[in-house]
Amino acid sequence: MKTILKNHRRKVTVYLGRRDFVDNSSTTEPIDGVVSITYRFGREEDEVMGINFSKEMQLVCREIPLKRDVKVTEMQERLLTKLGASAYPFSIDIPDNAPCSVQLFSDHSVKQ
Numbered sequence: 737m738k739t740i741l742k743n744h745r746r747k748v749t750v751y752l753g754r755r756d757f758v759d760n761s762s763t764t765e766p767i768d769g770v771v772s773i774t775y776r777f778g779r780e781e782d783e784v785m786g787i788n789f790s791k792e793m794q795l796v797c798r799e800i801p802l803k804r805d806v807k808v809t810e811m812q813e814r815l816l817t818k819l820g821a822s823a824y825p826f827s828i829d830i831p832d833n834a835p836c837s838v839q840l841f842s843d844h845s846v847k848q
Contacts, residue, residue, distance in 0.1 A: 751815050 808816065812825040
């Protein structure tokens with residue numbers, strides 16, 4: 737298990753069991769993981785990097801309920817034990833009409 741996504745202020749972290757999700761032509765494997773929310777106070781040293789993405793694609797928008805009584809996978813159970821009370825499990829099904837791959841570009845690489 738690795739940290740897959742961390743926002744630039746390090747307040748929200750998403751942990752996923754794997755990076756690749758297989759498209760079987762008729763269905764796509766669901767994405768399951770754990771969201772960990774951390775509240776920080778003080779200076780934001782990471783803002784110096786200035787990394788911004790100019791293209792975004794939203795395939796699924798889902799509110800993650802703050803419930804502990806949902807069905808979790810073994811990987812999610814281990815992460816919940818490790819991360820404590822600030823972590824919440826989730827599972828997302830990718831739509832059938834989603835593209836096979838998505839590429840993100842930084843502001844500097846976009847040619848207009």
